[in-house]
Amino acid sequence: MAGSNVIRGSRVGAGPMGEAERGDAAPRLTVSYWCARGHETAPSFAIEEGATVPEQWDCPRCGLPAGRDQQNPPEPLRNEPYKTHLAYVKERRTDADGQNLLDEALSALRTRRGRG
Known part of the structure; x- marks a missing residue:
């Protein structure tokens, strides 16, 4: 069958006539x-x-x-770098606090394993 890619039932210029059919x-x-x-x-x-x-x-x-003001556009957003969990923890605790927590956790672990 020749012309299989022809759209049947259409002609050049067919389609909505504009505002009259679609409304204002x-x-x-x-x-x-x-x-x-x-x-x-x-x-x-x-x-x-x-x-x-x-x-x-x-x-x-x-x-x-x-x-909207061409002379004073908004400041670009400051792009914060990705922070790891450790970085957030270090913001909340000092190195001394971290060492104390580590010592407590290690002593509790050694006690549970029987190496007290």
């Missing part, structure tokens, strides 16, 4: 945001009762926070 588009508000690197982002928001436009928006190009 909701009124929109375009707001510009700028990040610390100078990128501009302009998302559109629906204008309706109770809808709020956010003060900050994530820049789609670099991921930094973007604000």
Whole structure:
């Protein structure tokens, strides 16, 4: 059968005729945001009762926070390095506290094993 990839029942220009079939588009508000690197982002928001436009928006190009004031964009977020469990423990306890806990744990272990 020739032409097996033809879409049956369609013709060039077929499809919705636009606004008349889909209804009117909701009124929109375009707001510009700028990040610390100078990128501009302009998302559109629906204008309706109770809808709020956010003060900050994530820049789609670099991921930094973007604000509505071009002269004073928000500061980039400080990226904290990954901390291990030991790093968090060392924040809460001094080396002397750690040594005391280790000594207690070792003495309890030796007592249980009978090497007291």
